[in-house]
Amino acid sequence: MPLTAEAIQKLKEKMKGKGFKLTGPRRKILEYLAENDGHPSAQEIHAAIRQMLPGTGMATIYRTMDLLARLGLVRALVLNDNRLHYEIDRDGDHHHHLICTGCRRVEEFASCTFEHLIGDIESATRFVVKRHDLEAYGLCPDCAHKARCAGE
Amino acid sequence: MPLTAEAIQKLKEKMKGKGFKLTGPRRKILEYLAENDGHPSAQEIHAAIRQMLPGTGMATIYRTMDLLARLGLVRALVLNDNRLHYEIDRDGDHHHHLICTGCRRVEEFASCTFEHLIGDIESATRFVVKRHDLEAYGLCPDCAHKARCAGE
DNA sequence: AAATAAATGATAATCGGTCTCATTTACCTT
């Protein structure tokens, strides 16, 4: 479910509000992320942006993603394939990722009982817990089926 | 709590039992990991091994850690600092990590009530979950204190 | 429209990790 035009507008305004220029590449990157949900890598974003704005350099993608992450508009994901992936940070939407080690498909799942444990962990360790990442790796239904058919 | 000499012996035998040679570097790496608990990166392991076995190459560290991980003697950890970290896999000891974003200190915490979440995820998504990573990020007591003193 | 600071594109540099290959070594076999 892509973001609405108003939501996209809000992202752009948050950017300008913090004193950052709303440039061509930044505008396109925001639109791309908002209109396609998924978990693209910098390379994938670069390829997509180049279709609309040829000549956009890789460095700009990295710089912009870093900025968006610092602004809290985007989250960086470690999916264990030696590159960072990104997703729009829909506020209030807490979820985690399930990565198929067969085909690299990424699914999201919402249920997270971890929140309930944070208090216990904090009192046991005296840490102040800010955030947490949870990724589960396994086989998607298709790949699990194929694996089963291939015997063992 | 470092591993006992017998436990270290067991690791070495598991290695030989699977048909892998117990070489100098491998022996030292196992001993290092067993005697120091912590979550060292390949670079840290390399530095430590070189003190005992100068001339040990970086590639050997990577190859050995990969082997140990495949044998299930060691687990690789993603602690969000662009490099893998490793820890001895004490069998039956399921825990997760709490990373201080201030000083990079890593603490462990056990997650007892967490396991059934995996079952929920499997039935909701029809994935077969093989493994999962959970890391919590925050501030350790020291860094939290410093942050508080520095005023918000 | 000009001034100015920030952002960009091109490209070099860095850095974790992998690959290659000639040499060495653990561990059979005798």
Place this chain on the structure above:
DNA sequence: AAGGTAAATGAGACCGATTATCATTTATTT
């Protein structure tokens, strides 16, 4: 205990993702 053999090592080339540099361009301010 020496010798044979495949596996493991060390050195260094290589790779791919990310970061840094710097001259040029551009969004905003005046």
